[in-house]
Amino acid sequence: xxxxxxxxxxxxxxxxxxxxxxxxxxxxxxxxxxxxxxxxxxxxxxxxxxxxxxxxxxxxxxxxxxxxxxxxxxxxxxxxxxxxxxxxxxxxxxxxxxxxxxxxxxxxxxxxxxxxxxxxxxxxxxxxxxxxxxxxxxxxxxxxxxxxxxxxxxxxxxxxxxxxxxxxxxxxxxxxxxxxxxxxxxxxxxxxxxxxxxxxxxxxxxxxxxxxxxxxxxxxxxxxxxxxxxxxxxxxxxxxxxxxxxxxxxxxxxxxxxxxxxxxxxxxxxxxxxxxxxxxxxxxxxxxxxxxxxxxxxxxxxxxxxxxxxxxxxxxxxxxxxxxxxxxxxxxxxxxxxxxxxxxxxxxxxxxxxxxxxxxxxxxxxxxxxxxxxxxxxxxxxxxxxxxxxxxxxxxxxxxxxxxxxxxxxxxxxxxxxxxxxx
Amino acid sequence: xxxxxxxxxxxxxxxxxxxxxxxxxxxxxxxxxxxxxxxxxxxxxxxxxxxxxxxxxxxxxxxxxxxxxxxxxxxxxxxxxxxxxxxxxxxxxxxxxxxxxxxxxxxxxxxxxxxxxxxxxxxxxxxxxxxxxxxxxxxxxxxxxxxxxxxxxxxxxxxxxxxxxxxxxxxxxxxxxxxxxxxxxxxxxxxxxxxxxxxxxxxxxxxxxxxxxxxxxxxxxxxxxxxxxxxxxxxxxxxxxxxxxxxxxxxxxxxxxxxxxxxxxxxxxxxxxxxxxxxxxxxxxxxxxxxxxxxxxxxxxxxxxxxxxxxxxxxxxxxxxxxxxxxxxxxxxxxxxxxxxxxxxxxxxxxxxxxxxxxxxxxxxxxxxxxxxxxxxxxxxxxxxxxxxxxxxxxxxxxxxxxxxxxxxxxxxxxxxxxxxxx
Numbered sequence: 049x050x051x052x053x054x055x056x057x058x059x060x061x062x063x064x065x066x067x068x069x070x071x072x073x074x075x076x077x078x079x080x081x082x083x084x085x086x087x088x089x090x091x092x093x094x095x096x097x098x099x100x101x102x103x104x105x106x107x108x109x110x111x112x113x114x115x116x117x118x119x120x121x122x123x124x125x126x127x128x129x130x131x132x133x134x135x136x137x138x139x140x141x142x143x144x145x146x147x148x149x150x151x152x153x154x155x156x157x158x159x160x161x162x163x164x165x166x167x168x169x170x171x172x173x174x175x176x177x178x179x180x181x182x183x184x185x186x187x188x189x190x191x192x193x194x195x196x197x198x199x200x201x202x203x204x205x206x207x208x209x210x211x212x213x214x215x216x217x218x219x220x221x222x223x224x225x226x227x228x229x230x231x232x233x234x235x236x237x238x239x240x241x242x243x244x245x246x247x248x249x250x251x252x253x254x255x256x257x258x259x260x261x262x263x264x265x266x267x268x269x270x271x272x273x274x275x276x277x278x279x280x281x282x283x284x285x286x287x288x289x290x291x292x293x294x295x296x297x298x299x300x301x302x303x304x305x306x307x308x309x310x311x312x313x314x315x316x317x318x319x320x321x322x323x324x325x326x327x328x329x330x331x332x333x334x335x336x337x338x339x340x341x342x343x344x345x346x347x348x349x350x351x352x353x354x355x356x357x358x359x360x361x362x363x364x365x366x367x368x369x370x371x372x373x374x375x376x377x378x379x380x381x382x383x384x385x386x387x388x389x390x391x392x393x394x395x396x397x398x399x400x401x402x403x404x405x406x407x408x409x410x411x412x413x414x415x416x417x418x419x420x421x422x423x424x425x426x427x428x429x430x431x432x433x434x435x436x437x438x439x440x441x442x443x444x445x446x447x448x449x450x451x452x453x454x455x456x457x458x459x460x461x462x463x464x465x466x467x468x469x470x471x
Numbered sequence: 472x473x474x475x476x477x478x479x480x481x482x483x484x485x486x487x488x489x490x491x492x493x494x495x496x497x498x499x500x501x502x503x504x505x506x507x508x509x510x511x512x513x514x515x516x517x518x519x520x521x522x523x524x525x526x527x528x529x530x531x532x533x534x535x536x537x538x539x540x541x542x543x544x545x546x547x548x549x550x551x552x553x554x555x556x557x558x559x560x561x562x563x564x565x566x567x568x569x570x571x572x573x574x575x576x577x578x579x580x581x582x583x584x585x586x587x588x589x590x591x592x593x594x595x596x597x598x599x600x601x602x603x604x605x606x607x608x609x610x611x612x613x614x615x616x617x618x619x620x621x622x623x624x625x626x627x628x629x630x631x632x633x634x635x636x637x638x639x640x641x642x643x644x645x646x647x648x649x650x651x652x653x654x655x656x657x658x659x660x661x662x663x664x665x666x667x668x669x670x671x672x673x674x675x676x677x678x679x680x681x682x683x684x685x686x687x688x689x690x691x692x693x694x695x696x697x698x699x700x701x702x703x704x705x706x707x708x709x710x711x712x713x714x715x716x717x718x719x720x721x722x723x724x725x726x727x728x729x730x731x732x733x734x735x736x737x738x739x740x741x742x743x744x745x746x747x748x749x750x751x752x753x754x755x756x757x758x759x760x761x762x763x764x765x766x767x768x769x770x771x772x773x774x775x776x777x778x779x780x781x782x783x784x785x786x787x788x789x790x791x792x793x794x795x796x797x798x799x800x801x802x803x804x805x806x807x808x809x810x811x812x813x814x815x816x817x818x819x820x821x822x823x824x825x826x827x828x829x830x831x832x833x834x835x836x837x838x839x840x841x842x843x844x845x846x847x848x849x850x851x852x853x854x855x856x857x858x859x860x861x862x863x864x865x866x867x868x869x870x871x872x873x874x875x876x877x878x879x880x881x882x883x884x885x886x887x888x889x890x891x892x893x894x
Contacts, residue, residue: 061507063498064686068489070512075486084484085519087512089493096508240577245543246587252544262543263482266630272487328758328779334765335751335758338779342757345834345866347781353789354779356751356761362776362819396785410768438576441607443768445630 049224051082052108054100056116056125057204058091069114069209076213080221081229081276082110092122101132105197110221115204117187119166125201126174126190133194135174143179143188144171150186180216184208191220198224230283231258231274234294235304237267237311237456244269247297251290258286267452268311300463311455312340312347318462319350319400324428326458328354329367329392329403331379332422336451337404353396357388367391367403380405380412382423382434389425390432400428400465402458406437408446422450426461431468433461472647474505475531477523479539479548480627481514492537492632499636501684503644504652504699505533515545524555528620533644538627540610542589548624549597549613556617558597566602566611567594573609603639607631614643621647653706654681654697657717658727660690660734660879667692670720674713681709690875691734723886726879734878735763735770741885742773742823747851749881751777752790752815752826754802755845759874760827776819780811790814790826803828803835805846805857812848813855823851823888825881829860831869845873849884854891856884 053070060067070087077084085108090100097116104111116125130137147170170187173179180189185208190201200217202209236244241264245252248271252260258275273290275283295302303314319326328338328351338354341347355366360379363369368391369384377383388403406422413419420439425432435457439449476493483490493510500507508531513523520539527534539548553560574590593610596602603612608631613624623640625632659667664687671694675683681698696713698706718725726737742749751761751774761777764770778789783802786792791814792807800806811826829845836842843862848855858880862872 060494061497061510062501062684063494063496064684066489066491066494067510071483071486071489073486074484078485085514085516086523087484087490089510091508093508100509242542242587242589245589249544261481261485262545263487264541264628272485330758330777332765333762334770335753335761335777335779336765338758338781339756339762339870342755342759342779342781342870343867345832347757352782353785354753354758354777354781356758356765356777356779358761358765358771358777359775366776438579440573440576441630442634444766445607447762447765448630 049082049109050107051077051084051110051112052104053077053084053087054104054111054113055087055089055204056092056097056113057089058122060089061091068206069204072206072210073112073114073213076218077112077221078229078231080218081225081227082221092116092124094124094128097124097128098132101129101199105132105199109196110198110200110224112200112202112217114202114209117170117189117201117203119170119186121166126172129192129199129201130174133174133192133197133199135176135192135194137172138175140171140173140179140188143173144168146181146188147171147186178220180212182208182212184211189216191217227276228279228283229274229276230280230287231272231307232287232291232305233307234271234273234291234298234302235309235311236269236271236298236301237303237452238301238460239269239298241269244271244298248294251293258283258290260290265452266448267456303459310343311452311459313344315455315459315462316341316344316347316350318459322462322466324350324399324462326351327392327396327398327401329388329401330354330356331358331363331388331403331405332408333404333447333450333454334358336447337402337454340451340455352398355392355395363388366395368395378417380407380417380421380423382436385423385425385434386427386432387425389427393427400426400458400462402426402454402461404450404454406446406450408443408450410443420446422446424450424454424457426458428461428465431465472505472532473530474500474507474533474535475527476500476507476510477527477534477536478510478512478627479515479520479536480512481516481545483512483538484514491629492627495629495633496535496537496636498686499641500535500644502652502654502695502697503641504648504650504697505644515539515547517547517551520547520551521555524552524622528555528622532619533621533623533647535623535625535640537625537632540593540612540624540626542587542593542609549595552615552622552624553597556597556615556620556622558599558615558617560595561598563594563596563602563611566596567591569604569611570594570609601643603635605631605635607634612639614640650699651702651706652697652699653703653710654695655710655714655728656730657694657696657714657721657725658732658734659692659694659721659724660726660875661724661883662692662721664692667694667721671717674716681706681713683713688875689871690879726882733766734875734882736767738878738882738885739764739767739770739773741882745885745889747773747822747885749774750815750819750821750824752811752824753777753779754781754786754811754826754828755831756827756870756873756877757781759870760825760877763874763878775821778815778818786811789818791818801840803830803840803844803846805859808846808848808857809850809855810848812850816850823849823881823885825849825877825884827873827877829869829873831866831873833866843869845869845876847873847877847880849881851884851888854888
């Protein structure tokens, strides 16, 4: 069923708040197999709201609106939607009672605040609507059905909207859906977006059910495989051969086949499997790789220590980088990256150490080593590797890419190490 | 001028990513005095994209589109917009050259990667369009003007879109505006959003020109004062007394009155002024505070060393936290935070050291110390302070708040230290 989301609120149009409601509802709709074709944001303006709602009801089966259900003059979502759908407003006794109880409690906690008559406007509902109780605020949610079209009105604050959606709207929509949608993620690192796109071009061109959608992230490419079917089992059966084919094409560059698994989690899992402890010696990333690793709950088992050695002094003192290396080759050099990794491993007494040193800009670039030049070192027993990178973009972009490619490089080195050990 | 934002991307309609681009652009448009009436999200579907763009160009003067400029088959924004506006695509030599240089560099760094012909599709531009260079990726931005309507096409990744907007689009739009709009930012830390809102309620209620708009950021509140006038001088004159009043109300909690100045920059500036060197001892934030400090170009002058001591072992070895403290009070305690700060200062031989230790979740919480409990320590000559925080939200939110409040705490301590010295 074609679904459309409308967020009502001038504060979104002014950029005062980020529209997280639409992201939340979109994800839930995808889970329910509803095809969201549009998200719209419109302000608290009657004319524009009317047009937006009319257009949405014309082209979609289900329209979910958030915001504009409050007690102020500006809150018009219910009035306008009812008008567009040709439904009259009547007082809902149950809502009126709930509201009275809520306001009673509120008054007790906030004796200095006045309760305005406006509040009772929230108990007026379109005749024939399904009323959804709001356990976290005063504005009830509403489901309006007419001539095969459905409008669902939810309060704007996420703390009221989300519980109401989960409790009432999700089961309501699930019943409406004859078909199930199921999707699986395949996450790839160490290959660029366009190469991935090219290698699956034939698959994407011939796809019907399931479909493959690529998402480019910094240093990663995610492929979402989505199937429609009668039930989850049928969907999984449709997805399985596609995942198998992707595994054959991308091999070890696939670091996860679960939606929720991040690259840092894949790295931490690999460390645990290989029973390796990790340390990090960071210069230009200034601790950002460590912060990514610590994203993983329970990383402390394997991640023993991070050293942020942004100054040369710290590189010498903490990592024992030699004076002559810094003098002869500079802090941003193959030699320095290697010594940082070796020294970091020694100082932290860990099995493996990743080091990064580079020029993030805006200053510090030279003709030989322009901004974006990054050296990474990785040291484990019997081996120290160095890789050179040249990233594009401003300081933040260079560092972001360094972090992502640093994690991928660490993963590559760990796989190599395990290969050597097994041979 | 009526402005409308269109984000193109099925990944937004699936809820895979939150639409932060629209929030960013809305804020910038407000700053420019452009009235944003609608934000729309549409998928990578030719028919729906055409309808959406047509509707937007009919009802608005300026349409800003983000996303769908990449090299894949799915990327259709440029093609469809050019078609709707009746403009033909031609190869742009300059873009082609830039792309070749970018890809050449990319090939050097990634010798195993193939460059696909797809990439060159990005050098095709609508005839007569203004081409905006992309210094952080391959897809150029575009400005299309026809019959009094303007379409601005920007790449979807925020790391590419934002610098392009600031460098090229902002000045372009500013020129289009007949009236001058001028705004100044007042940035506040160490006070909550609702307290700020309450303290300026009277100012906001009585405002006409200039206006004050509050934006809540993590650990910060930004107040944008915007004036309309004939020229910059007139605007500045209108803004001056408001800034003065805000300074009187918020005093030292104001850390910046410049748009571009970040909290970490304010901290680094203060360190330079006070001639102090800094070290950081981070547990639950895992290097994220260090990464924020290293955001500041030239931070190496004052930031000597970061220690990421996520494990107890590292807390003991690097920071000399005593065994008995860890055993008796635990790693997340006032005592441990104090010892971490003192030990970190000693180990790094710096003038001041900030430490953080806390429970970011999802595991590790107890009744006495629930998830979100964070202790911070700050040590300088003759003084070690500890502050306790209780943050709400998931792991990422707790850490994000810890980083922001950590920087604010460090700033507070430095001001106190300077006060003591001056008395």
